[in-house]
Amino acid sequence: MEKRRYPRKASFEPCNVEIFFLEEFTFGSRVLNYSTGGVMLESDYLLLEWSPVTIKFDAEKKGDSGLDKACYDGIVRWCSAQEGSCSGFYGVGVEFVN
Numbered sequence: 001m002e003k004r005r006y007p008r009k010a011s012f013e014p015c016n017v018e019i020f021f022l023e024e025f026t027f028g029s030r031v032l033n034y035s036t037g038g039v040m041l042e043s044d045y046l047l048l049e050w051s052p053v054t055i056k057f058d059a060e061k062k063g064d065s066g067l068d069k070a071c072y073d074g075i076v077r078w079c080s081a082q083e084g085s086c087s088g089f090y091g092v093g094v095e096f097v098n
Helices: none
Strands: 014-019 022-034 038-043 052-056 071-081 090-096
Touching: 014 038, 022 052, 038 071
Parallel strands: none
Antiparallel strands: 014 022, 014 052, 022 038, 038 090, 052 071, 071 090
């Protein structure tokens, strides 16, 4: 049974992720899918649940993903290893916050 509140759309939009309390630590990532309520990112870094993050997009390189803002604030809701992935060791679910 589907428990998702919003439908997902695929994306390969590059982005940068900044952890709120570690502003000097920003890393490159990309969005694998997104919805009205959040995104799934791929990451080489393990992110802890409930970590506050900012997801930033390069406005000049922005594609047609439907993610129309330059940055989104969110909370990491889950992070798990991606078995057999060719890129990004972890899948990360981020819920948007206002």
